[in-house]
Every structure is written in structure tokens, then in C-alpha cells.
Amino acid sequence: PPLENLVLDDDLGNEGDLCEDNDLHVKDGEGGMEDATRCGDGETAKEEEEDDDEISPMDQMDGLLYQCFLHAMKTNVKKSDLPLLTSKLLRGHMQPCCPAEKSLDLKKSSYKKLTKFLQAMQARGLIQVKELSKGVESIVEVNRGHEELKNFEVPEVELLPAVEVTDPSTAAGPTYQPPEITEMYSVTGHLAQLFRTAGIHKGHALSAQQVREFLTQYVRENELTDSSNKRLVVVDPVLCDALRQKGENLTHLAWEDMFTRCCDKMSPCAQLTFPGQPPVLKKGKLEPVDVQVQQRSGNKKVTLIYNLEGFGISPDTFAHLMQLRVQASTSVTPAVNRKAGVQVMVQGNQVQTVAKLLIDEMKLPKKYVQGIEKAGKKKR
Numbered sequence: 481p482p483l484e485n486l487v488l489d490d491d492l493g494n495e496g497d498l499c500e501d502n503d504l505h506v507k508d509g510e511g512g513m514e515d516a517t518r519c520g521d522g523e524t525a526k527e528e529e530e531d532d533d534e535i536s537p538m539d540q541m542d543g544l545l546y547q548c549f550l551h552a553m554k555t556n557v558k559k560s561d562l563p564l565l566t567s568k569l570l571r572g573h574m575q576p577c578c579p580a581e582k583s584l585d586l587k588k589s590s591y592k593k594l595t596k597f598l599q600a601m602q603a604r605g606l607i608q609v610k611e612l613s614k615g616v617e618s619i620v621e622v623n624r625g626h627e628e629l630k631n632f633e634v635p636e637v638e639l640l641p642a643v644e645v646t647d648p649s650t651a652a653g654p655t656y657q658p659p660e661i662t663e664m665y666s667v668t669g670h671l672a673q674l675f676r677t678a679g680i681h682k683g684h685a686l687s688a689q690q691v692r693e694f695l696t697q698y699v700r701e702n703e704l705t706d707s708s709n710k711r712l713v714v715v716d717p718v719l720c721d722a723l724r725q726k727g728e729n730l731t732h733l734a735w736e737d738m739f740t741r742c743c744d745k746m747s748p749c750a751q752l753t754f755p756g757q758p759p760v761l762k763k764g765k766l767e768p769v770d771v772q773v774q775q776r777s778g779n780k781k782v783t784l785i786y787n788l789e790g791f792g793i794s795p796d797t798f799a800h801l802m803q804l805r806v807q808a809s810t811s812v813t814p815a816v817n818r819k820a821g822v823q824v825m826v827q828g829n830q831v832q833t834v835a836k837l838l839i840d841e842m843k844l845p846k847k848y849v850q851g852i853e854k855a856g857k858k859k860r
Contacts (some may be wrong), residue, residue: 484602487511489513490837492841503644533755537588538588538590539590540590541584541585541588541589541590542589542590542591542715543821543832544578544582544584545574545584545586545589545591545597545762547577548574548577548578549574549597549601549606550571550573550606550628550629550632551574551577551605551632551634551635552573552576552577553606553622553629554629554632554634555577555634556573556576556577557569557573557619557622561620562618562619562620562621562622562741563610563612563618563619563620564618564619565593565616565617565618565841566594566598566609566617566618567616567841569594569598569619570584570586570594570615579635593616594676595617598617598619599750602712604626604628605626606622606623606626606628606629607619607621607622607623608620608621608623613836614832615806615833616805616836622850625682626849656792656793656842657754657755657843658843658844658845659752659753659754659760659791659792660752660841661746661750661751661752661766661845662687662750662751662755663687663688663750663766664685664686664687664748664749664750664751664761664815665685665686665687665688665691665743665746665748665749666683666684666685666686666746666747666748666749666763667680667681667683667684667686667746668682668745668747669682669744670722671722671745671746673697673718673721673722674718674721674722676699677695677698677718678694678698680694682768685749685751685761686746687751688743689712691739691743692739692748693743695738695739695742696740698719699713699738699741702716704716704719706732711734711800711817712732712733712735713732713733713734713738713746714731714732715730715731715733715750717838719733719738722740722742723741723742723744723745736799746767747764748762748763748764748765749761749764750765752791752792754792762790766790766848767790768787768847768848768849768850769785769786769787769788769790769791769793769838769844769848769849769850770784770785770786770787770850770851771783771784771785771786771828771831771833771834771835771850771851771852772779772784772785772786772851773851777797780827781828781829782825782826782827782828783825783826783827783828783831784797784823784824784825784832785823785824785825785826785827785834786818786821786823786824787813787821788824789821789822790821791848793842795822795824796812796822798824798837799811799812799826801837802824802826802830802833802834802837803826805837806826806828806830806833808826808827808828809826809827810824810825810826810827811824811825812824812825813825831851831852835849835852839852
């Protein structure tokens, strides 16, 4: 506060008590008016001091958000980053600019949601936000010449690493990191004798490349390459027992046919490796996320999403994010006509939004999302 507004308390109490104890009266010509006015000034100054000192937690959070926003615009958000999904701004750019002893929480601000905060920043002329696709907004321009941005001095403080930020409008997918998926093949009892030659036992999982390397080494060590045709492998008794079809008299195999037959006789499985976690081996073929559109009573449609949990995606969190994106009701219930798992139901044909969220934003490989061909056509 300004120096002239500062009031110091003394042992006698506050200024109001001093005025009352002295029983000052206004008298013409005796300076009473001046003394009374002086006491009034003291009360006003104290009130102003209290108002200045009492900054609400909401105002403090508003100020912190604004500081981190300017910091991010000046240092983190490059021209090459534009257009920038608004859902990535808070977590990916503003949070790293937050002092280590503090944290960003939109719920504790006057904005409550990221969209309202960005609307305020756009109203100030700092950025331009556009909806480049239905329900998804992006920052398309930063006004580098804005006075507030030019005059902002980057603080020299210890900053936090990029971590999840509490933002009710981006509460799920953006913090998700997809696993590294490796399709594997498990040794079956039928192939146990063949793989035992390399110390590999029944139930052991190998990648396709490892299966290929094992077979190549086996053929070379046993000198099974056909001398008259290098493209063929002479089938010895062990290979014959492992790879022949029922009733088949197998003497030679092409290299690629040998690899294919071997993988076909193994049990499919998949290894999922999430960032910072040990690999997880899942038996059986890895089922993709299944997206379906079903007709309900009248002309109403619903979108059903299955097997999210198979890829480490929380169905409840995904349902909440979809609800915010498309402004439609959602639910999570046990999957109907399926052995296990749950289903996420969203009102309307929302396949396009589901596909964009899973593939474009959460970076799940397209081969593991089926049913996206049912996406409704964009309206021109």
C-alpha cells in the first residue's frame, strides 16, 4: 500500500479509541474540526490497509495463473507449436512455469475452467483461440507485440517439472501416455521340443523377430539350407513334427513359410510397457478398443466403447472427458454380451470425437481402435 495510507498501532490501542478517549468536540476557532478530521483519516487509512492486506486465495490463484500464462507465452510456446490444443496449454506449458512452492488449480480461481480463463486472455488481446474441429479449441495466434507480454519479466525462481494439473475440463486423456505394445508369441506344447534345443521352454514368450532369429539359427546350426535352392529349408524330423499339418508329408519349406507356420502354431500374447513401469504380458490376442453405434428407441443413437481398460485407460475418466467434450450424458456399466469388462455409453453418434481423442490426442495406435469407420460425416 502507499506510504501515506500506512497506520501504525501503538500501546494505547487503535485510532478510533484515541478519538473516543479524548472526547474531542467540533468547536469553531479551536481547531476541533481539524482534530476530528485527522481521527477520521486514521480510521479510513486503517480500513484501506486491511483491504490491501487481505488478498483472497481466489485472487492469488488468478494472479498465479496470469503470471504462468505470460511466462509460458514468452518462453515455452513457440511459433512452431501453433496451432496449440488448449487442452495441452495448462499441463504442458503453464505448469512448468509455476514456482516450485506453488501449484496451479483452476478450481480455486475465479475462472473455474480453462475455457473461461482463455476467453479472458483473448479479451485482453494476448491470444486468439479458434475451434478448428468440432468441440476442440486451439490457440492459433499469440500477440507477441502486446505490451503486457513485452513488459513481463521472467522470474528467476525454481520451477516445477511438468506434471498433471487440476483442470476439470481436461480431466482424463491429455495426461495419458500410451504403452509400447509388442505382439508376442508363446511357445506351445506342440513346439516345445523344437524350442528346447535353444533352452526355451513351454510358455516362454517371444517377439516375431526373436522367433525368426531362433529358426534362422536352428537351420544354420543343423545345415538345413537346401544346397540346390537357397530359398528352401530341408525339414528335419524335429521341424517336421513341429510344423507339418495333419497327414502332410513335409520335406522342404520356403523360409517365409517356415516362419509363418511356426508363429501360427504358437499362442498369441502381447507385452505392454507403460512409461516408468515394468512390462506386462497379456495372454491371448490383444483385443482393440471397440467403438460401436447402436440404435435405440425412436431415432436415437448411442455410442458404446469397450476394452478401454485393456490399454490402461480408466473408463470412468474417459466417460467424464467425453461428457465435457460433446456435452452429452454418459454412463459406465458392465459390458453387455461380453465375458468381462465394462462399457462406456455416450448419447448420440460420437465416433468422430472418440477416434480423435484416442488416436490424435492419446496417441493410441490406429490398429488398436476398431469401429471408427462408423464416424458420422462432417457437416459442411
